[in-house]
Amino acid sequence: MQIEQPPVDRQADKPQGERRGLILINTGDGKGKSTSAFGLALRAHGRGKPVKIYQFLKVPSARFGEHRAFETLGVPIEGLGDGFTWKSRDMEHSAELARQGWQQARADILSGDHFLVVLDEVTYPLIYGWLPLAEVVETLQQRPAHVHVMLTGRRCPEELVAIADTVTEMHLVKHAYQAGVPAQRGIED
Template identity: 70%
Template structure:
């Protein structure tokens, strides 16, 4: 490891623009996309801001760690799906759930009552063709100017990346699955 001297001067200019709602995309094949989005939700909630989380692949009855904590904190989190497609018994029904879920999430974004709306794992139904890309892009362009929207999932389309204010690509460098270690509660839930 090479050591570096700590900076003593700011190395970037201070932004001069107006504060506004942002579009933040967490994508890539690495782990941490949802976790990063939940961290933003917690940060906003900690500042007294209204936050709503939608999970496009989780069932409404899901009780993962984030559901338990968000419930304790009073952050609404809603499962809109019926699980990952390899667990689904009816893909047409999964598509219908995604479409209905998108209408619900879009209405929340457009209402402007929330500082932040998280659209967790929205890239799956988008990439499956269950939600039209143009509908998402239009919603993001036309949303009230103070609303922040966080979108997560692998393979974000170029059009969404172009529209977003901040895009983070999670890249897997090493993963315990590759060593045969299974998912663990409190880490992957």
């Protein structure tokens, strides 16, 4: 490791543009896409801003750690799906749940009632062809100026990347699962 001196002077000028709602994307094969989005939701909630979280693959009855924490804090989080696709017994039903969930999320984005709307795992129903990409892009472009939207999931469509303000690609370097360690409650759920 190379030791560095801490910076003592501000390296960049402060932007002078207008504050506005952002489109943020966490994508890539690495861990942390949803976790980062939940941290953003906590940050906004901590500032007293209204937040809504939609999870496109989780079932409505899911009780993972994030559900328990957000419930305690009063942050609405809603599962829209029927679980992981490889466990689905009816793909058309899974697709219909995604379409219905998108209509709910779309209404919340366009209403302007929330400072931040998180669309967790939304890339999957998009790349499976269950949601109309053009409508998602149009909704994001037409949202009220103050609404921030965070999208997560692997293989984010380029059309979304093109209109996003901030895109982070999580890169897998190493994962415990590859060494035979199963998922850990409180870390991966």
